[in-house]
Structures are given as C-alpha cells and as structure tokens.
Amino acid sequence: MNALVEGPYNYNSTLAFAPHIGQLLDSSAATTPHADVFARRERHPTAFSLEGKLRTVFIKFKNRPVIVITYPDLGTGLPPWVVPVLHSFSERRGMQPGWDSYDAKPTESRHIERLLTYLFTLMVDSSVPPIITPLWDGGVQATWHRNSNDLEVVVAAEEPAMYYFRSATTGEEEEEELEPNLARVCTLIHQF
Amino acid sequence: MSNETREDDLSIPDTDRLFRRVPPNQLEPLEDGSWRPSSSVFKHPEMSVNIECLMVEQRRPPEDTLTGYPNHYLTSIVARDVRAKGHAIVKDTDPPNDPAHGLVLGKKKNSFANAMLASHQWIVAPPRRQ
Numbered sequence: 001m002n003a004l005v006e007g008p009y010n011y012n013s014t015l016a017f018a019p020h021i022g023q024l025l026d027s028s029a030a031t032t033p034h035a036d037v038f039a040r041r042e043r044h045p046t047a048f049s050l051e052g053k054l055r056t057v058f059i060k061f062k063n064r065p066v067i068v069i070t071y072p073d074l075g076t077g078l079p080p081w082v083v084p085v086l087h088s089f090s091e092r093r094g095m096q097p098g099w100d101s102y103d104a105k106p107t108e109s110r111h112i113e114r115l116l117t118y119l120f121t122l123m124v125d126s127s128v129p130p131i132i133t134p135l136w137d138g139g140v141q142a143t144w145h146r147n148s149n150d151l152e153v154v155v156a157a158e159e160p161a162m163y164y165f166r167s168a169t170t171g172e173e174e175e176e177e178l179e180p181n182l183a184r185v186c187t188l189i190h191q192f
Numbered sequence: 193m194s195n196e197t198r199e200d201d202l203s204i205p206d207t208d209r210l211f212r213r214v215p216p217n218q219l220e221p222l223e224d225g226s227w228r229p230s231s232s233v234f235k236h237p238e239m240s241v242n243i244e245c246l247m248v249e250q251r252r253p254p255e256d257t258l259t260g261y262p263n264h265y266l267t268s269i270v271a272r273d274v275r276a277k278g279h280a281i282v283k284d285t286d287p288p289n290d291p292a293h294g295l296v297l298g299k300k301k302n303s304f305a306n307a308m309l310a311s312h313q314w315i316v317a318p319p320r321r322q
Contacts, residue, residue, distance in 0.1 A: 091217070092217040093217070094217065099217070100213070100215045100218065100233075101213045101215060102213075102236070102240045103240075131220050131221075131230075133217070133218055133220070133230040133232045134218070135232050135235060136232070136235060136236045141230075141231075141232055143220060143230065143231070145220060145222070146223075150231075150306060152231065152302060154302060162302060164231075164302035164303065164306065166303075166306055173303055173306075175302050175303050
C-alpha cells in the first residue's frame, strides 16, 4: 500500500497524505465536531480506482501547522477517529533532533503517512482512536490500551510495519508483520 | 567492534536500576488518571540509561539524571529484567557522556519494550490528570 503525498502542501511541517484504497470505511454518518476544517476541495481520482471521490480537507489545530488530508470519501465525510489521531500526531511528533533528550530523529511525514494509510485500512467509523507516539528513528506507532490489554501498530523507519498484541487475561502475545495480518489486526482493534 | 558482539558487563549488578528519561510526547494516559511511558521509550538499539551503581559511586541521586531536562520524567528498569530478555548492558562513560551513562544493546523486539513497560518503576512520575 502506498500513500499519495500532495506535493504543494508538504512544506514547512505541513502534513499531507492520501490514505489508499481498499479501506473498510463504514458508511454511517461521520462528523468532525472538534476539527477546525476550514476548506475543502474535491477531485476525481486519478492514481487508482475508487468508487467515491477523493476529498481534500485542511485542518488547523491551535498553534500548529495546517494539516492537509486527502482521503477517499464515500459521501460520509471524515471518520470520527481521524481528527483525534491527527491531533495526536500534531501534538506528539518529534520536532527537533534529540527531542527525547537522547539522539532521536525528527518524526518524518512519510512515516506518518504510512501509519495513516494503515489506519484507514484497519479502522471503521466506530473504532477507538489510538494514541500516537514517535519512535526514536523517525517512525511512529499507534497504541490502544484498555483493561491492561495492549495493541500496537509500529511503523519504524527502516523496517516493515509490525503489530504487537498482549492480552492481560491470557498473557498471550503476538508480534508479526502487519501487512500479512491486516484482518487479524482489524479484529483486534475492535476489542478496544 | 559492533554492538552485537560487545559483552554484557557483569560488574553491573543484576539488581541495579537503569534510569531513563521520558519526554512528554512519549507518555500515555491511563484510565485512572496516571500516566505510563510509551513502549517506544524502550526500543532504541543502543538504549541510553544511567546505571545505578555508577551513580551511587558518584554520590548522585537518580533524579540527577534529569539535570538539564526540566520537562522530562524519569523511569527505571532493572538490569536482571533486561538480561532475561537477552540484552547486554555496558558502561559508556567516556566524555562527553554522563559519567554514569550506559547502553542496553541490541535490536529490541516490541515484546521486549512491553516487558520493560510492564515492570518499569517511576522515579519522577508525571502529575496525575485532574
């Protein structure tokens, strides 16, 4: 899966991305009640086949750069989990070299795009938004935590995406590459 | 010499705590209003720590690890737990490093990072959420 970056918007810490197709986007109504969505534009898909239109939305959080998101819209708008996830990205990404007080690299937009593309594939409208955390190598991870159960989708800089799950009840652990196990991770996300 | 071949420094006791700073953007909220570190804190292949026995020799409290980092928090893991997962611990005190600096070596699996998360103990914890 590849995300499509919109060139003109990918400057000055502005995030632009286009989650890919094959999503399991739910058809129920989606709203963005706490998003400052201040502009929209629509266009027909060009890079790949989609049933819906590609919609671009500009989102601004206070004191943060504009975020540009292009996503395949089936007429229901942004899924509800998107704005909290974007807010988490915006607040928590590593901005400067050494942001962790050691030698961490700044979070790279391309890895945020990779993770968002996976999330659009894995999540439905009713999914609980994960916490986003930067990795030392410029990558990012998404974490769900509930009742001592943990699920991570880890997009490291130089490795295939991984997932990790631990059940507090059974002590069961899973750690595998993400892409061959998308259906399993979808099922796990629904537990949170 | 590559890190993979550097030997575990057994002069560091199994019972020693290893101190690591946690920045605000690697905290995760818990249901009870407290915070935990993200597992991402424990994933660096050369994970920097301050070693307890060196800090004791230097008559420094663990909190001294936070000197110069007023917005960070401090957690600890135990050398025994690190070694149980197959990772070597070495001293790395040459200037300009902190004289108590050490490294936990080797590529970290997510299961390692989560095991450290499960056993970590805050030294300087973030304030609870209201």
